[in-house]
Amino acid sequence: MPTVLVVDDEADLRTVTELALRVVGGFRVLLASDGATGVELARSAQPDLILLDVMMPGESGVSVLARLLADPLTSGIPVAFMTARAHGEEMVRLRALGARDVIAKPFDPMELADRVRPLCRSHA
Amino acid sequence: MIFAPRPANDAQRILEVEHLEPATPEDLAAYDTLVKMATELLDVPIAFVSIITRDEQTFPSIKGLDFVAYPRDTGFCAHTILQDRPMIVDDTQRDMRFFDHPAVTGPPNIRFYAGVPLLGPTGQPIGTFCALDSQPHTFEPRKLAILELLAQQVAAVISTRRLLAEAERARFELNDLLENAEDLVLSVAGDGRLLYVNRRWRESLGYTDFTQLASLEFVALEHRGTFATALDRLAAGEPITTLETVFIAKGNRRILVEGSISARRQHGQFVAMRGIFRDVTARRAAEMTRLAFFEHSPDVACILNLEDFSVRTVNAAGRRILAPMLNAQDPFAAVHPDDVATIRTAATGLREGKPLSRLQLRLRDDVEVWRTLLLHAIADMDNACVYVSGLDITDRRKVEEMAETLATFFDNVPALIGIIDLIDGEIHYVSRNAAANAFFQYTGDVGGLRAADVGNQSDDQLAFWVKTYEEAERTEQPVTIEVRTHGRWLRVTVSRVRTAATRRFCYIAEDITERKRADAERMEADRVKTEFIGTVSHEIRTPLTAIHASLRLLTANISEEERRELLGIAQSHTARLSRLVNDVLDFQRLDAGQALLHLKPVTTQGVISRAVDLVMPLANEAGIELLVHSSGKLAFVADEDRLVQVLVNLISNALKYAVGGTRVDVTAESAGNTVRFAVTDNGAGIAESDLARLFQRFVRLGESETRRSGGTGLGLAISKALVEQHGGTMGATSVPGKTTFWFEVPTSQNGAPTGPVGEPPRP
Numbered sequence: 086m087p088t089v090l091v092v093d094d095e096a097d098l099r100t101v102t103e104l105a106l107r108v109v110g111g112f113r114v115l116l117a118s119d120g121a122t123g124v125e126l127a128r129s130a131q132p133d134l135i136l137l138d139v140m141m142p143g144e145s146g147v148s149v150l151a152r153l154l155a156d157p158l159t160s161g162i163p164v165a166f167m168t169a170r171a172h173g174e175e176m177v178r179l180r181a182l183g184a185r186d187v188i189a190k191p192f193d194p195m196e197l198a199d200r201v202r203p204l205c206r207s208h209a
Numbered sequence: 210m211i212f213a214p215r216p217a218n219d220a221q222r223i224l225e226v227e228h229l230e231p232a233t234p235e236d237l238a239a240y241d242t243l244v245k246m247a248t249e250l251l252d253v254p255i256a257f258v259s260i261i262t263r264d265e266q267t268f269p270s271i272k273g274l275d276f277v278a279y280p281r282d283t284g285f286c287a288h289t290i291l292q293d294r295p296m297i298v299d300d301t302q303r304d305m306r307f308f309d310h311p312a313v314t315g316p317p318n319i320r321f322y323a324g325v326p327l328l329g330p331t332g333q334p335i336g337t338f339c340a341l342d343s344q345p346h347t348f349e350p351r352k353l354a355i356l357e358l359l360a361q362q363v364a365a366v367i368s369t370r371r372l373l374a375e376a377e378r379a380r381f382e383l384n385d386l387l388e389n390a391e392d393l394v395l396s397v398a399g400d401g402r403l404l405y406v407n408r409r410w411r412e413s414l415g416y417t418d419f420t421q422l423a424s425l426e427f428v429a430l431e432h433r434g435t436f437a438t439a440l441d442r443l444a445a446g447e448p449i450t451t452l453e454t455v456f457i458a459k460g461n462r463r464i465l466v467e468g469s470i471s472a473r474r475q476h477g478q479f480v481a482m483r484g485i486f487r488d489v490t491a492r493r494a495a496e497m498t499r500l501a502f503f504e505h506s507p508d509v510a511c512i513l514n515l516e517d518f519s520v521r522t523v524n525a526a527g528r529r530i531l532a533p534m535l536n537a538q539d540p541f542a543a544v545h546p547d548d549v550a551t552i553r554t555a556a557t558g559l560r561e562g563k564p565l566s567r568l569q570l571r572l573r574d575d576v577e578v579w580r581t582l583l584l585h586a587i588a589d590m591d592n593a594c595v596y597v598s599g600l601d602i603t604d605r606r607k608v609e610e611m612a613e614t615l616a617t618f619f620d621n622v623p624a625l626i627g628i629i630d631l632i633d634g635e636i637h638y639v640s641r642n643a644a645a646n647a648f649f650q651y652t653g654d655v656g657g658l659r660a661a662d663v664g665n666q667s668d669d670q671l672a673f674w675v676k677t678y679e680e681a682e683r684t685e686q687p688v689t690i691e692v693r694t695h696g697r698w699l700r701v702t703v704s705r706v707r708t709a710a711t712r713r714f715c716y717i718a719e720d721i722t723e724r725k726r727a728d729a730e731r732m733e734a735d736r737v738k739t740e741f742i743g744t745v746s747h748e749i750r751t752p753l754t755a756i757h758a759s760l761r762l763l764t765a766n767i768s769e770e771e772r773r774e775l776l777g778i779a780q781s782h783t784a785r786l787s788r789l790v791n792d793v794l795d796f797q798r799l800d801a802g803q804a805l806l807h808l809k810p811v812t813t814q815g816v817i818s819r820a821v822d823l824v825m826p827l828a829n830e831a832g833i834e835l836l837v838h839s840s841g842k843l844a845f846v847a848d849e850d851r852l853v854q855v856l857v858n859l860i861s862n863a864l865k866y867a868v869g870g871t872r873v874d875v876t877a878e879s880a881g882n883t884v885r886f887a888v889t890d891n892g893a894g895i896a897e898s899d900l901a902r903l904f905q906r907f908v909r910l911g912e913s914e915t916r917r918s919g920g921t922g923l924g925l926a927i928s929k930a931l932v933e934q935h936g937g938t939m940g941a942t943s944v945p946g947k948t949t950f951w952f953e954v955p956t957s958q959n960g961a962p963t964g965p966v967g968e969p970p971r972p
Contacts, residue, residue: 095751097778101758104775108765140747169750170743191754194761 087133087205088113092123092149093167094141101194102136102167110198120144124152127159133205136188139168139179147182154183163204167192211306213287218333222290223263225333230370232269239366240270243359247340248272250359251352253321255341258363259286260327266336273341274317283310289324290334295353295360298322300345321346323353325360330371338363393456393466393486396473399444401425401437404481413488415459429455429463443472444479452484465490509599515560515588518595530580530601533573545571545579559588559595570599581606620644625699625718629660630711631678636660636671639713648695648720670694674703678714681705691721698722748789748922752782792923799930806848806934808958813843813877813884820856821875827864834872835860843877845884845956847935852886852954855928855939859888859950862924867892867948880953883937887951894945903941904929928952 089112091102099116106112115130117123119141127135135153139146146166153159165186166179176187185204188197216222232240240258247256255273259266266279266286281287288306289296301307301320312319321342329335338360387394387407394407401424411419414427428436432454439452453467468486472479503510504524509531511523520535528535533543541549548570555565565586571579586597619626620643627641638655646652649665660671673692681688687704699718706713759775759782767775798804817837828835856875863873870892877886895903904925929952932939937954 095755097755097782098751098758100774100778101755101762104762104765104767104771105758108762108767108771169747169754190750191757194758195765 086111086113087202088115088130089201089205090115090117090123090126090130090132090135092117092120092135092141092146093138094118095138098138098190102197105192105194105197106201109195110202112198120146120149120152123149124156124159127153127162128156131158132162133207134201135162135164136167136201137164137184139166140170147179150182150184161206163206165201165204210283210310212282213291216291216334222333222335225329225331226260226262226335229260229329229335229367230374232367233370236366236370237269240363241272243338243362244270244272247338247356247359250355251323251340253323253340253342253346255317255319256339257341258327258336258338259284260336261286261290261334285310285319285322286324286337286339289337289339290326293326293334295323295325295357297348297353299347302345318343320344321348323348323356325357327360327364327367329364330368335367390485391487392468393484393488395484395486397425397440397482397484399440399479399481401440403427413458413464414456415462427456429457431455439470440482443470443482446472452486454486456486463490464488465493507601509582509597509601511597513595513597515590515593515595518556521594526601527599530572530574530582530599543573545573547571555584555586559586562588562590564588569602579603623720625720626715628706628713628715629678630709630713631675632711634675636674636678638663645718648697648718666694677701677703678705681714682712698725744922745789745793749786752786752789755779755782756786789923792927796923796927796930799927799934802934804934806851806958808846808848810844811847811849811852813839813841813845813886816847816849816852816856816886817875817877819849819853820860823853823857824860824864827861828873831864833864833867833870835864836872836874838874838876839878843879843884843956845954846958847954851931851935855931855952856886856888858924858928859886859952862950863888863890863892863948869893879956882957883953883955885951885953887949889947889949891946892948894948895941895943897943900941900943904939 089106091099091106091114093099093102093116096118099118103114103116107114115126115132117126121144123135123137126132137146137149146168150164150166153162153164163185164183165188166184167188167190168175168179169190176189179187186201188200192200244256244258248254253273255271257268257271257274257276259268259271261281261284264281266281266284268276268278285296285298285307298304298307299321301310301313301322307313307319307322310319319341321344322339323341323346324337324339326334327336327338338356340356388409390407390409392407393410393413394405395403395410396405398404403419403422406414406419411417416422416427419427425433425436436452436454439449442449450469450471451467452470453465456464456466458464465488466486467489468484470482470484473481473483503522506524507526509524509527511527511531512521513519514521518540523531523535534540537543541552544552551568552570555568559565565584568584568586570582570584572582574580580601580603583600583602584597585599586595588595622642623644625642625645625648627645628639630637630639636659638658638660640654640656646655649663651663651665655663660666660674661668666674677688677690681703682705685705687702689700689702691698691700693699698721700721701716701718703714703716706715756779759778762775763772795804817839821835821837825835860873860875863870867873867890870890872891874889875887876889877884879885929939932952932954935954935958937952939950939952941948941950943949
């Protein structure tokens, strides 16, 4: 059962994302409300996927991704951005930074699990 | 011995003696013959011709004695010249005057003397002709007659010599005059052969022997007929006095002469033509040159009669340009109406001797175009004429007009225009317009100055311009650049002036500072708008995501507790979305100036109590003390609902964000013509750099907290806009432990928009 780390500053969005992944998709879900917590959790828990909100106060998602990629302990963990500013150019830009996927908000919680499953690191 | 007395007329006599022509050898031979005849015919051994000067008696011819000279006063002859008839002394020993004379008492022992006074050309006795003997004589009358005849012959020789000498002198004078005359003098026989020519003629024509010339050979072929006719007419007695002809000098050189001629007659018969000519070749050539210049000058030249300004002479240009004036019945008909009065005044002035200078006259030419003449004229009162010269400046005027037009344009366009020369890699100004001078803050003419000397541009700037000019030269294309100089933005185009003899360039520059600023402002506005839309989009999508997800998850296999939580999320975010939409609309309306204030008399107490009622639950929940300080009941005019909205916003912010805060103070007080509200907390404070940003849209400090509290990020921006719409101001100050947000509104709202409120006020 893959583990997904969700990093989002909006508590209610963390809640619905967690439900969508855990209840609908059967994932194990870890939650972080800011970048620093997210990075620490990623290092310690080694999740199979990180869903990272882009617009967060303090450290932005873009900066968090850079740190994850720079750290040998986390650089192998796939990251997908979640953003409410999901227009074409921005999606291309975010992908170019090293994200596996960019998921636009609002998303359909019933389909989120299926969307992220292929992104997960395999433990074969 | 008795001395002869000096005659009364001796002075004149001596004068005549001194003016005697010297005797020539021929004269002396004649005297000798006569002296010899006297000795033989009178039968005496001694005879002589003597001349008596002031003190001496000399002997041009003497026989029987070897005297050369003898003292005058002791001589016998001194007595002879006292009388006008011969003096005869038959025997000297019996004459009281001479018996004891040394020449009587001693050798040559003269006993007989017969002397005849010789009269000079003017009748004065100049000497004697004498016959002497050492024997006494009885001189018979026949011998006296012979002596007198011989004496007359001597006098004749002397007189003839004198006449010949005078004739020679006269001839010499005449010849001298003729030979040295500047004129060419000649005398021509009726057959055309030269009888005489003077030196000047000979030298001018170069013939060594004029007598060898054939008839009229010295006259140019085409003039011989005229010359021969003149000869014939003179011979026929016609009164011809002048002749112009051409002499042919040696080497076929032509000499143009003019002169006077006359006929020489002898006994009524024509003998020769006298001619005195002057060489006018050079003068005529000069005249021809002047005439050619006059005729072919591109300028108008003419000579008019002073009396009626009719034309005496006019050159080709004059005939062409003045044609409409010269040929017209009324000369002024062709003159431009505005110039008629001027030209009439000038004409009057000329008659009074005033010269006319630089008068501009417009004349209609034959194709009805106005030509402009620049006239100069001066009158010659003696010759009663006016010399007029005129320059056709029509084309020049056109060029001048064009130049003036361009100059006006040059100095009045707002663009900076300049012309420069590149000399030895340095910029030298030729000219620049007023706009350029004003821009570079230079007064005066820069023409001819080195840019480096004019100053106000650094060496680097000048080097930059030189490079730009050289680029235009190299590429043979105008070069356009935008540069910042002297605090302004210029769009400059430099071009090479190819027809110039120098490396000449011109530049034209436009001050685009304002346009640049407007562009920047527009771009900033676009950026802000895009940013705003992006932010609003994000702000809307976040609650939408929460609502959408929670509602969708209700159908999932979830617990009852989770179901309630999801419904709570959906409800909360629906409210948040609603507030956001309202705030955005509110703000947009305020930003566009479309929101209207509902003004009415209000009091500070009314505003504060309504606001405090609304936020008190929040204060209680947060455990923060809310204190109100109001100095009485200040009345003013405002939109109460809007002010309550502002105050609620400030108090809630203080309650929610003042980190570590324990109390919030709300004050209202009068400040001159304004009412000042302030909300102060005792939290940690806000950084100086964040204070100003606070009033911008969607700027939040502690973002996640804001959202949890339901803030939209537009509260302060809306509050500030509302205060400003009241004509007031809003601001904030902060130090650790004391942060104050305040606003002031005027107590009266004169001229402020009033009326129905577009949107119902919300707390």
